[in-house]
Amino acid sequence: MTVDWSPVTPAEVVRAIEEYDSLGPERFFAVHGYAPTTTYDLVRDDRTYPPKAILGTAYELATGKRLASADFEGGKSGAVKVLGELGFTVARRA
DSSP: OOOOOTTOOHHHHHHHHHHHHHHOHHHHHHHHTOOOOSSEEEEETTEEEOHHHHHHHHHHHHHSOOOOGGGSOOSTTTHHHHHHHTTOEEEEOO
16 A cells, blocks of 8 residues: 555644653554554654654544554655655664
């Protein structure tokens, strides 16, 4: 499946980050169906976030459609690339 990320704007990404902050990681993952990150972190305001979960949630906020984790890649050619193109910083985990 190829996902059309064009509906997702930085505003939806920020909303997804704010939801992650308000729910906390465990509830966020339970609500949206994602798992913690293993390779990359989305970095914003000296905090780190799971790129794939944030982007998938941003997509849901933008379109009303939920993506399963298996529907798209999280790595360099997937979520990391899309988030970078939207102006966010994603760094490889140490």
